[in-house]
Amino acid sequence: MRYTVTLAETGETYPCGETENLLEGMLRLGKKGIPVGCRGGGCGVCKIEVVSGNITTKVMSRDHVSEEDQAAGRVLACRAFPASDITLRVIGLMKKNVCRTKTQALAA
Amino acid sequence: MALRGVLRLGEVAIRVLDMAEARQHYGDRMGLHEVMEDAKGQVYYKAWDEHDHHSIVLRQTDRAGMDYFAFKVFDDATLDSLEKRIKAFGLAVEHIDAGVYPKSGRRIQCVLPSGHTMQLYAHKEQIGNSLGYRNPGTTPDEGVIRGFRINRLDHALLGGINIDENAKFFTEVLDFNMSEKLIDHDSGATLVVFLSCSIKPHDIAFVLQPEANKFHHVSFLLESAHDVIKAADMIGKYRIPVDVGPNRHGITRGATIYYYDPSGNRNEVFAEGYIYYPDTPTIVWDTSELGNAVFAQDNVVRASFLEVLT
Numbered sequence: 001m002r003y004t005v006t007l008a009e010t011g012e013t014y015p016c017g018e019t020e021n022l023l024e025g026m027l028r029l030g031k032k033g034i035p036v037g038c039r040g041g042g043c044g045v046c047k048i049e050v051v052s053g054n055i056t057t058k059v060m061s062r063d064h065v066s067e068e069d070q071a072a073g074r075v076l077a078c079r080a081f082p083a084s085d086i087t088l089r090v091i092g093l094m095k096k097n098v099c100r101t102k103t104q105a106l107a108a
Numbered sequence: 109m110a111l112r113g114v115l116r117l118g119e120v121a122i123r124v125l126d127m128a129e130a131r132q133h134y135g136d137r138m139g140l141h142e143v144m145e146d147a148k149g150q151v152y153y154k155a156w157d158e159h160d161h162h163s164i165v166l167r168q169t170d171r172a173g174m175d176y177f178a179f180k181v182f183d184d185a186t187l188d189s190l191e192k193r194i195k196a197f198g199l200a201v202e203h204i205d206a207g208v209y210p211k212s213g214r215r216i217q218c219v220l221p222s223g224h225t226m227q228l229y230a231h232k233e234q235i236g237n238s239l240g241y242r243n244p245g246t247t248p249d250e251g252v253i254r255g256f257r258i259n260r261l262d263h264a265l266l267g268g269i270n271i272d273e274n275a276k277f278f279t280e281v282l283d284f285n286m287s288e289k290l291i292d293h294d295s296g297a298t299l300v301v302f303l304s305c306s307i308k309p310h311d312i313a314f315v316l317q318p319e320a321n322k323f324h325h326v327s328f329l330l331e332s333a334h335d336v337i338k339a340a341d342m343i344g345k346y347r348i349p350v351d352v353g354p355n356r357h358g359i360t361r362g363a364t365i366y367y368y369d370p371s372g373n374r375n376e377v378f379a380e381g382y383i384y385y386p387d388t389p390t391i392v393w394d395t396s397e398l399g400n401a402v403f404a405q406d407n408v409v410r411a412s413f414l415e416v417l418t
Contacts, residue, residue: 039349041125042172042372042418059125061372061418062170093415 003082008051008089016082022048022055023077037093041079047092049074054083111182113283114190114305117312118180118232120264120326121165122373123173127151129370130166137346138328138375139255140164143235146210154235155260155328156252161211161233163261164326172371172418174323177264177312178215178227179282179305187230191216193281206231220277222268223320256339256377258328263310265300265324267317267417274314275301284311285386288359290401293394302359309360309384322417325366325374332379333363339377340365351412356380358404359393366413373418 001018005025016025023039023046037045044064050073057070058079065075074091124130131151134140140153143162152162160180167175181187194201194216204215204227213231220226238248268274275298278284287309290300302310315324330336340354343365351366351374362378369375393400399407 037412037416038172038351038368038372038374038418040172040368040370040372042368043416045412045416059170061125061172063172063418 003053004085005082006085006087008087016086018056018081018083020081021078022080022082022086022088026077037078039078041076044076045093046077047074047090048077048080049089049091050080051087051089053086053088055080055086056083057081111306113182113186114228114311115180115182116306117177117261117263118160118229119163119165119178119227120261121167121175121177122323122326122369123169123171123175123371124166124369124373125168125170125172125371127166127168130168133348133369134164134166135255137255137342137348138377139253139258141252144210152210155258156248156254157237157259158261159234159236161235172323172373173321174224174264174266174326174373174418176217176225176227177266178229179311180232181228181230184213184230187214187216187228190228190282194218197277197281199277220268221270221273222266222314224266224268225321256328256342257330257335258377259331260329262308262327262329262378263312264326265313265315267315267322267324268320269317271301271314271316272298275303278303278312285384286390287384287388288391288393290359290393290395290398293396299395300359304384304386307383307385309362309381317417323373324417325376327376327378330377330379336363336365336377336379343367351416352403352410355403355405358397358401359391371418372416374416 002015004013005016006013014025014029037043041060057075060076060079134153135142140155143154144152151166153164154162191201199218202217206214211233213229215227215229217227238252284303284305287304288302291298300315302313305311336354349368354365356363360381362381364376364378366374366376399409
C-alpha cells in the first residue's frame with residue numbers, strides 16, 4: 001500500500017509505501033543537505049510531528065522521543081511508517097534544509 | 109617489552125534498542141563471535157584475534173549510546189597505583205568486586221570530566237584466538253575470520269564537555285600521550301583530542317560537544333585497506349546505513365568506513381595508519397584544514413560526522 005505524505009510547511013508531497021519509513025520517502029525529494037543521521041532511531045536529527053494521519057513505529061531512543069512526544073505524534077522519521085495519507089512537520093535538526101524551498105535555495 | 113600501565117581499550121558496553129537486530133548486525137554481519145548471554149539478556153562478543161573473553165557488551169534498553177568503556181591494565185599493582193592517582197586528581201573512585209562483571213576481576217570506576225563512565229581492570233578470563241599458544245600456526249579454521257574480517261576492538265571516540273580536562277587526566281594520571289589534536293583556527297579552542305597509551309595513533313579520543321557523555325563511535329581494526337573495501341561491499345549488500353563511505357583520515361592516517369548499527373550507534377572499521385612512539389611531538393590540525401584533517405581523500409567535511417551522536 002502506498003500513501004501520500006505532505007510537508008505542512010511547503011505543501012510538497014511524496015509517495016511512501018507502508019513498509020518504507022518516512023525518511024526514505026523524504027530523501028527521494030532530492031533536497032540537498034538533509035542531514036541524514038543514524039537511520040536507526042538513535043540520534044534524533046530526523047524528528048517530525050505528524051499533524052494528521054496514522055503511522056506505525058519501531059522502537060526509538062527515549063533520549064529523543066519521550067512518551068508524551070510519541071503520544072502527540074512527535075517521532076523520528078526513520079522509524080515511522082505510514083498507515084494512511086500523512087501530513088507532517090519537520091521539527092528536528094533537518095528542518096532548515098527540508099523546509100527550504102527552491103526559491104529560497106536559489107536566493108541564498 | 110616496555111608496555112606497562114594501561115594496556116588497551118578492553119571493553120565497550122553499548123546500548124541497543126532491539127537485541128535481535130543488534131545480534132544480526134554485530135554477529136552475522138560484522139562477524140564478531142558471540143561468546144555469552146547473561147541472565148539479564150546482555151550479549152557478549154569478541155573479535156577473533158582477541159585473547160580475552162569479550163570486548164563488546166550489548167544491553168537492550170530504550171536509549172541508544174554507551175553505558176561505559178573499560179581499559180585493561182597490566183596487573184593488580186597498576187590498578188592500586190592508578191586508584192591513588194585518580195583520587196589525587198580529584199575524581200571519586202568506585203570499587204567493583206571481582207565477578208560482578210562476568211569473567212572479570214575487580215574493577216575500579218570513575219566518571220570523567222566529559223561525563224563518561226570509565227572502568228579499569230587487570231584480569232579477564234582469556235579464551236584465546238582459537239590457534240593455541242604452542243606451535244599455533246598462522247591461520248584459524250574456516251569461519252573464524254568472517255563477516256567484516258575484524259581482528260580486534262581498537263579505539264573509541266566519545267563526545268562530551270571539558271575535553272581539555274579529560275586530556276589532562278589521561279596524560280597526567282593514566283600516562284597516555286596526546287598524539288594529535290584538532291583545534292579551532294581562530295580561537296585555538298580544542299575540538300578533538302587523540303590519546304595513546306600504546307604504539308597506536310589513538311586508543312581513545314574525545315570530541316567537544318555541548319552535552320556530556322555522548323557516544324561518537326567504536327572502532328575495529330581490519331587487516332588491510334583492501335579489507336575496508338570488502339567490508340564496504342558487505343555494508344552495501346546488507347543495506348547497513350553508511351555515515352561516510354571508504355576514505356582516509358588525515359588525523360591518524362587510517363583507511364576508514366563509518367556506518368551505524370540498527371540502533372543508530374556509529375561503528376568504524378579501519379586499517380593502516382602509523383606507529384606512534386611517545387617521544388613524537390603532538391601533531392596539531394586546525395579548522396582551516398578541517399576537510400583534510402577528517403577525510404583526506406576528498407577533503408569534504410560531513411555535517412553528520414560532527415553532529416550525529418548517540
